[in-house]
Amino acid sequence: MTARVLRRVAIFVVSVLVASIVVFLFMAVLPGDPAQVALGVNATPELLAKTRAEFGIDRPLVTQYFDWIGGVLHGDFGRSYVTRDSIGPQLLDRLGVTLWLVGAGMLVALVIAVPAGTFAAVKHRKASGAGVSGLSQIGVAIPAFLAGIILVQIFAVQLRWLPSGGWTPPNQDAGEFVRGLILPALSLGLVQGAVLTRYVRSAVLDTLGQDYLRTARSKGLRPGQALVRHGLRNASVPVVTVLGLQLATLLIGAVVVERVFVLPGLGSMLLDAVASRDLLTVQGIVLVLVVGVLLVNFVVDVLYTVLDPRLRGS
Amino acid sequence: MKARIPVLAAALLLVVSGCSAGSSASVSAGPDTLSVGFTAEPANFDFTRTDGAAIPQALLYNVYEGLVKLDSQGKVVPLLAKSWTISPDRKTYDFQLQPGVKFSNGAPFTAEDVKFSLMRVKTDWTISIKSTMDVVDHVDAVAPDHARVVLSKPSNGWLFSLTSRLGAMFSPTGVADLAAKPVGTGPYVVAARKRGDSVVLKANPAYWGRKPAYTTVVLKYIKDPTALNNALYSNGIDVISAITAPDSIPQFQADDRFQVVQGTSNSEVTLAMNNARAPLNDVRVRQALTYAIDRKALLDTAWAGRGTLIGSMVPPTDPWYEDLANVYPFDPAKAKALLTEAGATNLNLRMRIPNLPYAVSAAQVVQSQLADVGVRTTIEPLDFPAVWLKQVFTDHDYDLSIIQHVEARDITTFGKPKYYWGYDSKRVQQLLAEADSGTPEQQVADMKQVARQLNTDAAADWLFLFPNVIVAKAKVGGFVQNQVSESFDLTGLAPR
Numbered sequence: 001m002t003a004r005v006l007r008r009v010a011i012f013v014v015s016v017l018v019a020s021i022v023v024f025l026f027m028a029v030l031p032g033d034p035a036q037v038a039l040g041v042n043a044t045p046e047l048l049a050k051t052r053a054e055f056g057i058d059r060p061l062v063t064q065y066f067d068w069i070g071g072v073l074h075g076d077f078g079r080s081y082v083t084r085d086s087i088g089p090q091l092l093d094r095l096g097v098t099l100w101l102v103g104a105g106m107l108v109a110l111v112i113a114v115p116a117g118t119f120a121a122v123k124h125r126k127a128s129g130a131g132v133s134g135l136s137q138i139g140v141a142i143p144a145f146l147a148g149i150i151l152v153q154i155f156a157v158q159l160r161w162l163p164s165g166g167w168t169p170p171n172q173d174a175g176e177f178v179r180g181l182i183l184p185a186l187s188l189g190l191v192q193g194a195v196l197t198r199y200v201r202s203a204v205l206d207t208l209g210q211d212y213l214r215t216a217r218s219k220g221l222r223p224g225q226a227l228v229r230h231g232l233r234n235a236s237v238p239v240v241t242v243l244g245l246q247l248a249t250l251l252i253g254a255v256v257v258e259r260v261f262v263l264p265g266l267g268s269m270l271l272d273a274v275a276s277r278d279l280l281t282v283q284g285i286v287l288v289l290v291v292g293v294l295l296v297n298f299v300v301d302v303l304y305t306v307l308d309p310r311l312r313g314s
Numbered sequence: 315m316k317a318r319i320p321v322l323a324a325a326l327l328l329v330v331s332g333c334s335a336g337s338s339a340s341v342s343a344g345p346d347t348l349s350v351g352f353t354a355e356p357a358n359f360d361f362t363r364t365d366g367a368a369i370p371q372a373l374l375y376n377v378y379e380g381l382v383k384l385d386s387q388g389k390v391v392p393l394l395a396k397s398w399t400i401s402p403d404r405k406t407y408d409f410q411l412q413p414g415v416k417f418s419n420g421a422p423f424t425a426e427d428v429k430f431s432l433m434r435v436k437t438d439w440t441i442s443i444k445s446t447m448d449v450v451d452h453v454d455a456v457a458p459d460h461a462r463v464v465l466s467k468p469s470n471g472w473l474f475s476l477t478s479r480l481g482a483m484f485s486p487t488g489v490a491d492l493a494a495k496p497v498g499t500g501p502y503v504v505a506a507r508k509r510g511d512s513v514v515l516k517a518n519p520a521y522w523g524r525k526p527a528y529t530t531v532v533l534k535y536i537k538d539p540t541a542l543n544n545a546l547y548s549n550g551i552d553v554i555s556a557i558t559a560p561d562s563i564p565q566f567q568a569d570d571r572f573q574v575v576q577g578t579s580n581s582e583v584t585l586a587m588n589n590a591r592a593p594l595n596d597v598r599v600r601q602a603l604t605y606a607i608d609r610k611a612l613l614d615t616a617w618a619g620r621g622t623l624i625g626s627m628v629p630p631t632d633p634w635y636e637d638l639a640n641v642y643p644f645d646p647a648k649a650k651a652l653l654t655e656a657g658a659t660n661l662n663l664r665m666r667i668p669n670l671p672y673a674v675s676a677a678q679v680v681q682s683q684l685a686d687v688g689v690r691t692t693i694e695p696l697d698f699p700a701v702w703l704k705q706v707f708t709d710h711d712y713d714l715s716i717i718q719h720v721e722a723r724d725i726t727t728f729g730k731p732k733y734y735w736g737y738d739s740k741r742v743q744q745l746l747a748e749a750d751s752g753t754p755e756q757q758v759a760d761m762k763q764v765a766r767q768l769n770t771d772a773a774a775d776w777l778f779l780f781p782n783v784i785v786a787k788a789k790v791g792g793f794v795q796n797q798v799s800e801s802f803d804l805t806g807l808a809p810r
Contacts, residue, residue, distance in 0.1 A: 030700075031697070031700065031701050031704065031705075032697065032699075032700025032701050032703070032704055033700070033703075033704055034700075036700070036703050036704055036708065037699050037700050037703060038364075038365070039365060039441070039442060040365035040366060040441075040442070040699075040703075041703070041707060042365070042441070042442035042443055043442055043708075044442060047440070047442060080357075082357040082364070083357045083358050083493075083509075084357075084358060084360075084363075084364070084493060085358070085493075090509060093509070094509075094510065149540070152541075152544050152548075153544075156544055156547070156548035157544055157547040157548055160547075160548055160549060162548075163545075163548060163549075163550050164541065164544035164545050164547065164548040164550055165536065165541050165544065165545060165550065166511065166534070166545070166550055167508075167511055259537065259538055259541075260538065260541060261541070262511070262534075262535075262536045262537075262538070262541050262545070264508060264509060264510025264511040265510075268510055268537070269510060271537075272355075272510075272537075275697075275698075275699075275700075276357075276699075276700075277700045
């Protein structure tokens with residue numbers, strides 16, 4: 001098992017390094033000059049040259065890359081071209097918002113999917129089970145941003161129960177924080193919940209047909225008890241895989257949902273930074289997102305071995 | 315398990331309904347607090363080193379004040395200067411300063427600060443409009459309440475530029491950290507900022523002038539137009555500083571919780587034509603295109619009919635405004651005749667526009683109308699600002715483009731042959747120079763001639779003047795109707 005984890009760690013490190021190079025190269029070939037965008041319509045050639053030197057973008061790409069990645073390894077993401085502030089603390093600040101959003105979205109997805117999926121599996125021959133199944137199919141078809149727009153129309157604009165957007169830090173006003181998080185978390189979570197419901201359903205269905213469940217029933221356990229005690233853990237392996245993939249989707253979905261709900265997270269920071277060609281900031285954010293996704297995959301990999309002892313030997 | 319889900323759902327509902335019953339207003343907490351929504355967020359607070367409209371929009375007149383300011387009609391009026399006199403040679407300006415003015419850090423405001431601030435533009439500012447201050451030769455602090463500015467040559471444009479951020483007054487004790495801690499003499503101070511979200515202004519207790527009615531103003535930054543509208547509907551904000559989606563206006567007008575204030579701006583939506591390159595270097599071709607476009611129809615389609623047809627690079631709030639909107643009436647037959655006369659048949663032009671909603675919708679109308687007179691166009695939307703600035707604005711790689719020119723009195727750009735218009739007219743350059751150095755009367759006369767000349771040469775096609783549309787809750791009053799200064803002026807806002 002140790003060897004397996006170590007191999008995973010090595011893959012993770014190499015992936016991050018490769019990703020950093022790819023991210024950097026993408027930024028380098030993106031059309032548009034950061035100095036020009038920073039200076040605007042009245043820029044003179046002399047000022048442009050001076051600003052390029054100030055940003056350090058007149059140096060060879062290799063030097064720029066090593067300078068950047070060296071700093072990142074020390075926790076220094078550099079200074080933004082636009083705000084002239086150091087990027088690291090801002091990234092951390094924004095990451096907090098995004099993590100709350102993704103976490104809440106995941107929670108909503110799980111709260112919907114596990115009971116609904118199990119229900120649909122257990123009652124798969126009944127109309128009610130097929131109904132849940134069908135509903136989830138519809139949910140899969142709705143993109144998160146559309147769900148967001150619809151939720152805002154109903155709960156913020158028409159009913160005025162919840163704010164249409166904005167962010168209150170939890171330590172400032174916990175009630176407002178929760179109120180502000182409900183709609184974004186729902187728009188992210190409903191869709192993912194629908195997707196997950198289908199996987200939970202098929203995983204549970206699969207488990208229900210296994211011999212050991214029949215054995216458990218024959219020992220005298222009721223169907224529900226047998227499923228909870230012996231079935232769910234086995235059903236969870238494929239579900240965890242999907243969950244890992246979904247976390248990555250949620251992270252990306254959060255970029256869009258943050259724009260709809262005006263949340264100051266990584267996503268809105270990323271869109272602004274791309275528009276103003278704040279390349280260092282873009283690089284930093286993308287790297288953090290990539291590391292996040294790789295980290296999730298890594299954790300999922302390790303989780304397999306925890307959930308399924310049969311995988312530990314290999 | 316079955317019992318738990320309804321319980322959870324009920325708890326969630328309780329949170330939702332319980333909170334909403336207690337506090338329907340989320341941001342607009344008390345009657346003294348006002349929340350204003352904007353689309354563009356300031357990158358930092360230092361407009362001396364960071365360009366862009368967002369910083370002066372938030373800070374000018376509200377946090378920073380200059381000697382003079384621009385009123386809603388485009389007139390230069392006193393602010394920190396009570397009055398001023400101009401010498402007969404129009405080179406020496408004597409400003410009498412307001413007494414008892416203090417910066418928000420407690421330092422008194424005197425003529426020494428005028429000298430410090432104006433000279434600092436030359437030494438410490440980096441944004442390129444600072445060159446407007448090159449004409450200042452020196453500043454004397456004659457007495458604490460009397461500053462004298464001596465110019466190297468007469469310039470009407472200079473006094474006008476003092477109404478912009480260039481005229482903002484700083485204290486030597488308050489410039490250590492301009493990006494984070496602005497120190498001005500204005501009625502508000504910056505109390506807090508949450509990046510990507512908002513800036514909070516609080517009333518400056520030591521303000522010398524009339525105290526603002528709202529003691530707290532939250533500037534909320536919401537990029538998406540729909541989200542901005544929703545924030546007003548759902549009580550998240552009280553005011554939308556400028557509507558960027560005109561289709562939503564009738565909905566607000568029909569709802570008596572809201573009011574719509576519409577005025578003019580400095581922002582000419584312009585069809586730029588590359589004057590330096592064939593075939594648009596031929597005045598007949600440019601005139602033909604101008605005849606071929608039905609600007610009224612375009613305004614109706616592209617911006618819901620809201621806006622003003624102008625005909626030259628002059629908004630109605632400039633003193634030399636004349637209505638030139640009907641010099642080139644919509645006349646496809648005449649357009650075709652002119653094109654034939656110029657031998658410019660079978661044209662295929664590249665319309666390289668910024669990927670912004672107004673430009674895209676205007677471009678589609680222009681494309682179809684030009685097609686009616688046999689001119690083919692290819693629309694190429696470019697990422698704005700980065701790619702558009704580089705390829706169209708800097709490298710002049712375009713035939714046609716559509717963009718808002720937002721700066722005040724930017725008609726002077728036609729005096730720069732290297733500007734992306736590619737327009738090079740000795741007469742216009744000379745008239746602009748004369749206008750700047752002459753008496754105010756001569757300035758008006760000269761500028762009128764410039765505007766007419768540009769119109770005659772069809773140097774560009776001024777499609778329409780962008781409207782300034784503010785939407786607010788009905789209870790808020792005191793808005794500046796015409797957005798002609800760089801500031802979103804909060805100082806006059808008050809409950810009605």
